[in-house]
Amino acid sequence: MRAIGYKQAKLVTEADALIDFDSPVPEAKGRDLLVEVKAVSVNPVDTKVRSNQQPENGQTRVLGFDAAGIVKSVGEGVTLFKPGDEVFYAGAINRPGSNSEFHLVDERIVGKKPASLSFEEAAAMPLTAITAYEALFDRLKVKDPVPGAANAIVIIGGAGGVGSIAIQLARQLTDLTVIATASRPETKDWVRELGAHHVFDHSQPLAPQVEALGLGAPGFVFSTTQSDLHAADSIALIAPQGRFALIDDPADGFDAMPFKRKAISIHWEMMFTRPVFDTADILEQHNLLNHVSELVDAGKIKTTMTEVFGTINATNLIKAHALIESGTAKGKIVLSGF
Secondary structure: OEEEEEOOOOOOOOOOOOEEEEOOOOOOOOOEEEEEEEEEEEOHHHHHHHHHOOOHHHOOEEOOOOEEEEEEEEOOOOOOOOOOOEEEEOOOOOOOOOOEOEEEEEHHHEEEOOOOOOHHHHHOOHHHHHHHHHHHHHHOOOOOOOOOOEEEEEEEOOOOHHHHHHHHHHHHHOOOEEEEEOOOHHHHHHHHHHOOOEEEOOOOOHHHHHHOOOOOOEEEEEEOOOHHHHHHHHHHHOOOOOEEEEOOOOOOOOOOHHHOOOOOEEEEOOOOHHHHHOOOOOHHHHHHHHHHHHHHHOOOOOOOEEEEOOOOOHHHHHHHHHHHHHOOOOOEEEEEOO
């Protein structure tokens, strides 16, 4: 089968940052599905792994943590799917990725593809949907109010892949006032279209902008990018005993001490934790993806796909990695077919 991977961690501008190669088709065993991949999307984690993690023992590592496709065969322990089912999922960071014609994935982290979406539109959603869903409901527990706080959430980086779905989930599944941040006219328009009640510029101090609303101090902050740079602002704007979640990797570490005075709880969201550690509740990713699929088919949320970069090959993936690393991507970049 055709696949795309890398042999050495390199900058995206270097030769052979990603390469096309052939690999044997794997066999589904246990609770694994063998999926014929129809479309994939590209996430910041792809670029971080490619540039920082050397493949083991001279192997060629295949990236890709989002896919939509058709189940071709199943392992002997599979109970949730059958051959021919259309699925979407985000995979696991400790297994070969989805940038290949066929891909093995544990059925417990796979959802039924929304019937109303194309494979391309569906491939844009799993990783960001899982991240946003877990951050909102498992980490921040936004349905459990913070005493005395405004029933509001600030989503920093609202136009990115995770922010784009978090806005929609918060609007459809909660009664929170959603305050999202964006810095360019086109990204501000995007987050408004997704349903944000208020949009603020994160290149300017956020606390005065939130205070000017007159809502009071929000109970929740979900930081999807540059969390270290926005930490002081987040502390200033959030209510005492509020909850703060982040998903990024602050370059110079993250200082938790300033959060102490307000007794702000800090929550890391890592959507790969359940599959990597085979947690007792790993099936929750299957359940939440099915919930997202239902919301899509009911017309309540929409795909965050914004661009299709052509077929799945090294050249197009390198272009997608470069755009994500530029920090100017809006929504999700998708590649389709081989």
